[in-house]
Amino acid sequence: MLEIASLRAGYGAIEVLRGVDLAVGAGEIVALLGSNGAGKSTLNNNVSGLYRPFGGTIRFDGHDIAGAPSTRIVEAGLVQVPEGRRVFPTLAVRDNLELGSYRRGKAARAQNLERVLAMFPRLKERLTQSAGTLSGGEQQMLAIGRGLMAEPRLLILDEPSLGLSPLLVEEMFGLIGQLNRQGLAILLVEQNVVQSLAIAHRAYVLENGRIALSGKASELAEHPDLRKSYLGH
Amino acid sequence: MLEVRELSKSFGGLKAVDRASLDVKPGEIVGLIGPNGAGKTTLFAAIAGFHRPDAGTVVFEGKPITGLPPHRICAAGMVRTFQITQPFASISVRENIMVGAYHQTADRKRAMQEAESVAEMVGMTDQLDQRGADLTVAGRKRLELARALATGPRLLLLDEVMAGLNPTEIVEIVGVIKDIRQAGVTILLIEHVMQAVTSLAERVYVLNQGRMIAEGTPAAIADDPQVVEAYLGHGAAKVLRA
Amino acid sequence: MLDPAFLFAGILNGLLAGGIYVLVAVGLTLIYGVLHIINFAHGSLLMLAMYAVFWLWRLLGVDPYAALPVVIAGAFAFGFVLYRLLIGRYNHGRDENILLITLGLSIVFDNAALLFFGGDTQTIDVPYAGTFVEIGAAFLPLPKIISFVASLLICAALGLYMAWSDTGKAIRAVAKERQGARLVGIDVENIFAISYGIGIACLGAAACLLMPTYYVTPTSGHAFVLVAFTIVVLGGMGSFVGAAVGGFLIGITESLGGLFLGEQLGQIGISLIFILILLFKPTGLFGSKA
């Protein structure tokens, strides 16, 4: 579904990704792991069209989308829920969700809203509240809900557990599994290695702009190099 | 040399740094590590006078410097660099470093000499006439180091000098940092690249969600269950054995 | 002693002037709120719109009120294109650059107007110009009342558009969270151009409402520049409610300042308010962050 080949990318003169290959198949959860500054967010932002890659290809459903504008990428059904939520703070929860279908999924906006609210009853209670007043966990739900409003075919989740309490982290991973069981392909970018590996089918470990390890999630969890990539030891 | 005690700093209710303490002794290289959003840069900024701390004290060489503006702290002998390099873009590398050197002298000739000798130390002699804006990432990192060094500090606070560098460049800059220490400058550094921290720092502090959770040698830190969990997630210490 | 009726008339007059100010300031604050740029050409663009209204009347006999839809649409298109061709391209990451470019535009517009239209004061004669309405002790010219009501209606319509339409929501989304907006597929550059266009469209509306009672010269814009900035700063940069409240406050201040201090010294209130707000409360009355 998503195939990335020898992707090189960065900001200005800084090359962050130095040739990355990665794939996500239909119905899969793929975890992308790696310590800070390894290039995970750079990868997401290039896939989502926020930046133009230096080189390499990004294919979604067989079409090359490297360097395409974000509007076209969302239109194709590749949707990212970004790190730090990036909800619209001055807009009401309902408006945030409705804007989720700004580019895609507009026809079924009402049904999708029902579906998302059923999934996140807490958001339903706060429909008219502005998003900036929500708690961190609620904002994370809103960000995911907003992503789902676009009827994504592949959802990229960037650090969905960041800043959440351990209880909410459990809930978040439960939700990710549930979305996947409904058929949604997910690229999960996480710092939370153990829980990500528990839920994912396959995983990649990014280290200093390159894929250092990859394979079945269950096998990676046992791999001695995994720990080294984080703690240098 | 540097004593930070119970330092706290909040932004709009969010505690970025929560009663963090650390010590640096003369001649050391000390690392400050921690996962994303741990508050490392905020702690640095609060130590160096860029943020006024809400509570806590910073003592440098016996003198309290808490809440002093950056130029006073620089005058006291402590200077910081930035994670995102901030070269003076339209002037040459020499002039960039001279801005730092002017901290020691008002004389143009002497400032120039000082700039050139610092440039030699960080390996920028060939680039002295290049514009700040035209440097590569590695060049900018070196410039950041050189400018700070030219002010003549006794303690250098380095914020992620290795981020964005490739492995060869990292090895080179590690060498430069070792040389700087050899020249008698004490160093406190924030770093993500763990291998670099391991090869440089004698001691490491670990910050997580604003709190200092561990302190020790790099090897000891890597085995600390709390640190492992902070980096790899809840339950990781049990699952991943060394 | 001051006659209370006199004071009442002064306040009423200030409110009426404030209506137009609100419209001008809403455009400016929208542009600032979304694009984070200060549109120094705001006054000059208003002047151009006023000339457009004047020439529509002089050459084609179009009544200024009837010209509203045309001038609003034209102003929107002009703003949209101006943003796409020039303003959106060259900020180079420094806000002063846009300030300088818009200053350059205002120099060009002002002097081009002087070159082509001459320095004479131009007015429009409409049959209803001399009609007055008596409210209490105050006699108010009918066109001023019309312009007041119409400004408020246009602002309200704009407010509804911002609250209910997808584009309006997208504009508000972009104002605070550009990356989030990109990730839901909003074409941020297009929203920028639309916002700038709407800001200039407000000036088009203001020009139609002003011309029946006001005059236009190539320097007409100057009178509004500092006033509009003051309103926006007073209300809080980027705040709609602030622009509305600020517009009326400044209208009244100006009117009463003129009453108490005389025509000349009266204007000083505006500049002083501007300075004091910037120095002591840069967030203004309703702003969140400067």
Add this chain to the structure above:
Amino acid sequence: MSRPLLLCALGLAAAIVYPLLVPNYLVNVGMLIFFTAFIGQSWNIAGGFAGQTSFGHVVFFGTGAYTSTILQVTYGWNPWLAWPVATAMGGVVGWMIAVLSFRAGLRGSYFALITLAFAEVFRILANSVSFTKGGLGMLIKADQRPINFQFKDPIWIYYLALLLCIVSLLVAWHLTRSRFGARLIAIRENEDAARALGIDVFAEKVKVLTLSGAMCAAGGTFYAQKYLYIDPWIAFGVDKSVEMLLVSMVGGAGTIFGPLIGSFTLMGINEVTRALASVVPAFKNVQPLSLVVYGIMLILIVARLPNGLMGLFARKPRNA
């Protein structure tokens, strides 16, 4: 002799000989070029070197013009004595505006706008209070003797303008080679980095605005003595602020010769449009056309040529 020095010497020689060879009208044009370059340089020191873009620099100009004129007309001072006092007053006003604005943390566009507002306040005050004679303006009694800072032969005022321009060039030259100047440039390029390197950013910004204000005020007195008349619009109107900014920006903000080149260009365009106007009757009003051209140049320079016209001459060291 190095090549730039040789060019300077040639330029200076030409400037000295020039008024001896041309009619009075062109002597006057030359005087205006140097005078505008001088007040432009006062803007450039703050706006170009230190990056503190001001939209209301005329506030200093007017302060200087009014101070010396009031001392002279109302209190009977000799204008040569009033000149340094006026200059100092410009410095005081610069210091005051800087302390207020920078203490409040105003930067970039906000600083530009507040200077504009200060100029407006001064203009309205000058228009309203009695000791400036309000909107009528102030007339200096003509008495064309050098002791009165008035000259019968325009050549002397030309040389005085040339001298002012040279002084301003030396000030700018000093900035490029001194600690103070290096600090100003550092502040312009990146305030945070400057702060980290031990620069007291607030103090340096106050210093530069004081210096700039004093210089500009000196220009105000010169202007008043040349034309023997000032009013609130001449002294505090936005046009002069824009002129100072324009010549610096177009010539090259933050360069030594930028304001001079900008001033030369502005006057050149003026003369061309003047000539054009005599051929094409439709353009009977000259001033707006040259300003249209100048406005377009400003836009192009901000958009494409950050170092102004100077950027065309000085090739920056560029690494391959």
